[in-house]
Each structure stands twice: as structure tokens, then as C-alpha cells.
Amino acid sequence: MIYALDNVTKHYRTREGVVCALDGVTLGVRAGERVAVIGRSGAGKTTLFRLLNATLRPTGGELRFGGREVVRMSGHELRQMRRRVGTVYQQHHLVLSLSALDNVLCGRLGHWSLLHTLRNAVRPAAAEVEGALAALEAVGLADKRRARADELSGGQQQRLAVARMLVQNPEVILADEPVASLDPRLAESIIDLMVRLADESGRTLVASLHAVNLARRYFPRLVALRQGAVALDVKADDLSSDVMGEVFIDEPLEGREMPRPHADPRGKLLCVR
């Protein structure tokens, strides 16, 4: 097990009160596995991914990465862990004022010492540039390496984000809605790319997707989140598309709308089951 989540909860404190984003998620991911997380927006997918790459701290429950409990890690250990986990975001989160090449180099930061960081900020080492160029090549952006990130199109920016994740050489690839803002053809090519990259080197891939068909096609295992909890955890083959579509993805039918987790103005926690 590379990830072991036991009854993990996450609450956000907002101005209106406390919002319960994840409510007792229990989940295991084996090394080398390919998992698609599906669910409507607001189901807690992004929160789950931010917990998995340890940029958020769970409110309750136990989250283990490679057997170590994440909450107990020191800053140094966290860095080491994050280095092994590469994340691709929906909004790609590139540093727009840097060139494509520099953005890819950002993926290497976790591997650099203080001295390297300063040196590479002035003039990147040859080996680093080579690696970055190879990653750009892999996502088909080699000719764009000098362009600033904000000069690229949406699809190119997302591929650039994939390249940044690649140079990190992670054991686990996390992709939070990596294709939600792309057109279907482009979306499929990016998913295809990531699946290929994961398969080639036996990396773990956890991706959240809106399009259930895409998920079934590329991922052997599907996990459905609903209102911050795991509603379904099945093999893709065991599931007929209409069941998935009806229960989790499409807009709810009249009168069947599920109450969303919502905030209580008096600050009392409200978790909706």
C-alpha cells in the first residue's frame, strides 16, 4: 500500500462556519495502481488530492504514505515525501512569467540543495536542462521551450504542467481534474499521455475525472466520492455505465437532489450524510 487512508476527515473553517469537505474517507491505493476518482463538483475530490500530496493537513483520521503517517512528518520528511508525489492541477498552476523550460525546472526543486537552487536560478546546470528538454520532448513541447508560459494555449499549458511533473520523476502521479478545462479530443490525448507515462515505469496514477467514459476506458479501478465520502469503490469492468451515470455523474433528477455539505452560520458543524 502506497496510500492508506483510514476514516480521514477534513473540515474548513470559513466565515460562515465550519464546512465538512471530507467525511470519513477510507481508501487504500497499492503501488503501481491506476485509480480514477469521480464525483460531482463539491464532492471533495480536490480536498482529497491536496491531502494526498500533503499540502493540507487532515482534521481527523489517519493518512499514511508508504506506511508513515503524514501528520507526524517533519518539514524535511514532508519535502521528501512530496518529491515522490507529482501533482497535475486543473488550473495547471504554472508560474506564468517564467519560460516553459524554467517552469519544467521547477519540478526539480525538491531534488535540489540550497546551493543548487541558487546556482540554477542564475544558470541551470547542463544535466538539469537536458532532463527538462527530454520532458518537454515527451509532451511534444520541445519547440516551445523558450516561450513564456502565458504565451501557450490551454492545452499546451496543461502539457507543460505534465512535463513539470515528469522531471520530478515521481513514484505517484496525482492529477486533479487534469482535463476539465480542455476539449474532449485534447482531454483524451492528455489522459492517454499520463497513462502511458505511468505504465512505462510502473508509477501509481490517481486522477480525478468528470467524464466517466474516459475514466472507465483508461482506469481499471474507479472510486466515486459523494458528499465527502466514498460512495463506491469498484473495478471498472464490474460497472455498467448507466448505473454510474445515473447515480454519480449526471445532474440529479427532479426531487432526488442530494443535500450538499453546507455551512451552519452559528459555527456548528453540519455534516450531511
Added chain:
Amino acid sequence: MPTRAANCSVSAEVLTRWHRIGVSAPRRAGLALGFSAALVLCWRAAEVRPLALFEAGALSSVWTFIRGMFPPDLSPGFLRVVASAVGQTLAVAVAGTALSVLIGLPLGVLSTATLWRRGVLLEGDNGGAGARALAAASRIARAMLGFIRAVPDLVWGLLFVVAVGLGPLAGALGLAVAYGGMLGRVYSDVFEDVDPRPVEALRACGATRAQVFLRAVWPQAAPSVTAYTLYSLECSVRAASVLGFVGAGGIGYEINLSMRMFEYGQVLTLVLAFVALLTVNDAFSRFLRRRLHATCAVQDSCVRRLRKRVAGRFAGRAPGVLSHPLGSALSGKAWPVALAAVVGFSFHAVGLTGVALFDAGVPGRVERFVGRMFPPDFDPSFLSSLVNPLFQTLGISVIGTLIGVALGAALALPATSTLVLAGPDAAGRRTPAERAVRRVVYQSTRLFFTMLRSIPELVWVLIFILAAGVGPFAGTLAIGLHTGGVLGKLYAETLEEVPRGPIEALRAAGASSLQILVWGAWPQARPMLTSYTVLRWEMNLRVSTVLGLVGGGGLGQVIYNNVQLGFHARLATLILVVYALVMTTDWLGDRLRRQSPSARLAGREATT
């Protein structure tokens, strides 16, 4: 050979970093050489002698100063002096602001191009004699506003001190003119920004010019006009405190006096009162704004924009964010009465009542003074004697700004909450002790910035004169420390406000805080940081023209000398020189800020 090819491509990559900036190698070398030569010249002009600070004499006089400050003089007699000085400063600020509205409003209306084109003041473009006269008046009004704003408020204060004598009256009049110019420009921007459609509609149904202005333009502009006037009151409290250094009464005058009498205990009391006054002033105007913007969702950002805009020498377009009718908050019956009482009392306190003015023969004295200023003295030998002070002023502003940049940049990092303090949700373990240490570091850096900022440059000059002696070096250090406080705060806020997404992505890739700073925060914040720095340099140049009035070297020294000697024609020349210098640097600063599109964007942000 593959490795060789790879190496080539690597150096090509490195080269592209420069090519992206679009500068060729020889030109780059030339630029670097030019810059360093200019720096060396500035360094020499500012007479920077770091070692002078550590000479035995300097150290002992600083020690005397520090020892003399404690205990502060809290005797009842002196506290009464402090209280009356604070009251006088407030009176000068209120009277000055009230007068500046009277000056600024007509000039602002006259100089607003939009009002002309849309025919508010002018019936169409029929080109009659009246129209031409009004167009000329508009141009003159704009030129006047430009001139008034280019001359520092301290110089205006000094001019009125010479014209009407020492005391708060000169301060109020100086403020009135300086802030009249500022407000005129701001009002004009506000009028430019009103929605033209109601104006058209009213004209279409036959309203007169005055009706169009009162019914279509003014209702739209009134909220912003009120807000800016309030903000200018806040600024003028600061300015009024400082004006005393040139003899215009109030707390600045007392500080200067105690300093020159070596009464350092009194100095500490006064400086504390000064800082307290500014803090209360800040808090009060924050409170007022909160009242006025009670429902404004983006209150913070509009206040900040307002600040930046006003800090940005009152240039740029008016923000369209102040859409809430301030009038409704001020509609209580007590307000106008209270306002009138405060203004009336202030006028009385500074001697701005008709009887007092004529008893003292003020109009006649002003007339004689202005008469002596013309024609300005353009004697070549006098002009050539100005070259040295001119360079000194330039050097003070450049080196002072650089010191401020170094100080601000170094201390901005511990003052950046997003770097030092983790969010409550952030993963990772931090012991309570570590968290406490980080909080202490953060808060004490912020406090240090506040201290540097709230003590004005002129007070810093007086302190550094003790260590470095009279001259440009004291002025340079003064500007450096004050600027360090201002820029440090701005830098930290800029770093805090960069887009969070990329930062989180880098953190998720395992980057440390330092790496996030170098690769994530810096590239995103750079245009904004540059813009703030250049803007601050422009402001420092204005300040460095007046530092000499208290012994900080540069043109101010010459101004002071000529005032003392009564050479008023030379004084007129000097004011023209200051005007030319400020205009030139404003133009240069605009060009520097407009280097790249992103910098241009940030520049707009910084001034609006």
C-alpha cells in the same frame, strides 16, 4: 557527438534568457558600464562615507543623543507645550485642507477635458471667443496644477514662511497650495471618469451647463471627491507635522527646536507624541473609511488602491470602486455643524481670519515678497553654482533609495506572512515553540518597518547629522532608512499577494520556502516590485530637494541659504530648477516603469 550537442543546446538555453530581454551583448556591456558609472557618480555626489559613522566622535555624539533621550521629558510644563504643538498641527492640517478644497475644486473643474468636450462648460464646439477663452483657461489650470504638484509641500511652506512670517499661518497656506494642486488633479480625474450617458441625457433635454454639472456630474463624482478629500486630510496631518521644520509651527517646529537645543529628552517625548498622532490619525481615517464603506465588499482593496494611487503622486486614473454614496453616511444633521465648527476653530487657531490677516498686514507682505521674486535670477555664475547641489540631490535620492531597497528587501522576507507563518491548514509538524518564534520574528519585523516609516525623513536627518555631520551623507541615510520601512512593507505585501496556485504546485513538488521564493514568488512579483521601487525613487527625489532645509545637503541647502540671505530672485530660480528636475525624473520614471508589458500593468496598478 551527443554530449557535445547537448552542451550546445544548454548554452543556447542560457543565452535565450538574455535574448528574451532583447538586449545584445555589447549593448548589455555598455548598459552595465553606464549604470555602474552613474552609481559611482551618485555615490560620490552623496558623499557616502560609511566609515565616518564609526569614528569616535560620531559614536560618542550618538551615544550622547541616546543617553540624553532617557528619561523623556514628561514634566507638566513641557507636556503642555507638546499638547499645544499637537493642537496647532491639527489646526494647520484642517485649515490647510479646507483651503485646498477651495483651490482644488475650481482648478479641477477648469482643467477637466471631458467637461469641455461634452459641452458642460461649453456650448458645443462652435469656436466662439468665449469658448476659446475657456479652453485657454483650462490649459492654464492644468499647467498650474502640474507646477504646484511638482514643487514639494515643504518648499511651499518655506515660501509662505518667508512671505508671512514664522508660524502656523504659513503652514496652513503652504498646505493649502500644495494640497490644492494635488486635489485639483484628483478631482479632475474623478470628473473625467463619470458616466457620460446621464450628461448626454440632461443636455438633450435642454439643461444649462450649471444644471448638467450639478445634476449629472456632481452626483456621480461626489462619493469619490469626499473620499479623496478625507484621504488628503489624513495626508495633510502628516505634512503639517513636518512643515514645522521650516518654521511653520506645530510639532515639527518643536522637534527642530529641542534638537537644536540638545534637549534630547524633549525630543523623545515629541517624537513619541508625533508617532502617536500619526497612529491615531491612521486609525481615525480607517474608522471613517469603514463607516463610509460599511457595505463595500472590497473595502480593503479599494482603500489600498486609494493609498497606492495617492502615494503614486496623485497621478493616473481615478478608481471606479468608490461607488457607494458616502453622502448617506454623512447625512446626519450634526455632521455639517461639527465640520463647520472644526474648520472655523482651525482657521481661528492658525490666524486665518480676515481681521487677523489684515492686522498683520499679510496681503501687503505677500505682495512685496512675490514682487521681489521677479524676475528670477538667471545669472550664469549663479546657475553654474547650482550644478553641484543638483548632482548632490540626485545622488542622495539614488543612493538613499538603494539603501532603502537593500534594507527593505532583506527584511521583507521575515515580514512575509506566507513565507514565515504557515496557514492553519498546512501539512507538516511545527512545535509550539517554533511557531511562537516565527510569530515573534514576523511581528517584530513589521513593527520595525512601522517605526522606520512613521519617523519622517526630516527627523532622520536631524538624527544622522549627529553621527555623520551636516551634509548629503546624513540626507542619504535618512532617505535610506525611511524608504527601507516603506519598501519593506510594500515588498512583503506584494510577495504575500502573488497568485497562490503556482506556489502550492511548487510546494507539492517538494520545494522549500527559499525555493518557492526564488522560483515562484519572485518571478510573479518582479514587475510589481520594480514598479514600487521606481515610484519610490521619484518620491525620494522630491524629498531630497528639501532635506537640505534641515542640513541634509543638496538643493535644499542652497534654497535655505538664499532664503536666509533674502535673495528672493534666486529663490524663484531655484524653484524653477526643482520643477524641471521633478518633471524630468517623473518622465524618466514613467519610461522605466513602461519597459515591459507586465511592468506597465503593474505600474498602472501601483498608481491607481
